[in-house]
Amino acid sequence: MNDSKEDKEVIKESKKSIEDKDTSQKSTMKEKLGSGKEKLGKFASRIKEKVGESKEIAKFKLEERKEKKKFERIEKEKADKETIERERIERVEKEKEEKEAREKAEKEAKERMEREKIEGAAREKAEKEAREKAEKAEKERMEKERIERKQKQKEAQERTEREKIEREKALKEADKKISKYLAEKKAETNVKKTKRIICPICGSLNDGTHIICSNCHSRIM
Numbered sequence: 598m599n600d601s602k603e604d605k606e607v608i609k610e611s612k613k614s615i616e617d618k619d620t621s622q623k624s625t626m627k628e629k630l631g632s633g634k635e636k637l638g639k640f641a642s643r644i645k646e647k648v649g650e651s652k653e654i655a656k657f658k659l660e661e662r663k664e665k666k667k668f669e670r671i672e673k674e675k676a677d678k679e680t681i682e683r684e685r686i687e688r689v690e691k692e693k694e695e696k697e698a699r700e701k702a703e704k705e706a707k708e709r710m711e712r713e714k715i716e717g718a719a720r721e722k723a724e725k726e727a728r729e730k731a732e733k734a735e736k737e738r739m740e741k742e743r744i745e746r747k748q749k750q751k752e753a754q755e756r757t758e759r760e761k762i763e764r765e766k767a768l769k770e771a772d773k774k775i776s777k778y779l780a781e782k783k784a785e786t787n788v789k790k791t792k793r794i795i796c797p798i799c800g801s802l803n804d805g806t807h808i809i810c811s812n813c814h815s816r817i818m
Contacts, residue, residue: 786806
C-alpha cells in the first residue's frame, strides 16, 4: 500500500515535472516564435523596400534603355545622314573626276588624231618625195647605163671595125710579104734552074736547084 502511494507520488511529481518542462518549452517556443515573427516582419519590410528599390531601379534602367535607344537612333540617323551625304559628295567628286578624265581622254585622243594626221601627211609627203627622188635617181642611173652601154657598144663596134681594118691590113701586108717572098723564091729557083752544077763524084750535070746529085745522090753543094 505504502509502495503504491509512493509510486503515485513519484508519478505525480514526474507528470508535474513534465508539465513544467512543457510549459517552459512552450513559453520558450512562444518567445522564439514572437521573435521570429518580428524578424520575419522586419525581413518582409526590407524585402518590400528592396522590391520597391528594384522597381525604381528597373524603371530607371528602362528609362535609361529608352534614352539609350533614342540616343542610338539619333546617332544612327545622324551617321546615316552623314554616310548619305558623304556618299553623295564622293559620287559627285567621282562623277566630276570621271568627267574630267573623259574630257581629258577625248582631248588627248583628238590631239593625237590631229597630230597623227599632220604626221601622216608629212610622212606621205616625205615618202612621195623620197619615191620621186628614188625614181628620178633610177631613171638617171638607167639613162646613164644606157648611154654608157651605147658608148661601150660604139667603142666595141669601132674597136671591132678598127681591129678588122688592122687585121685586113695585116693580112694584106702578109700577102704582100708572102707574094714578095714567093716571087723572090721563084726568081731564085728560076736562076738556080738555069744554073748547071757538075757532080764531083759521078760527073753528072745537075741544075742549081739540087744540092744532091740526081744520079749518085752525092752532095754536090
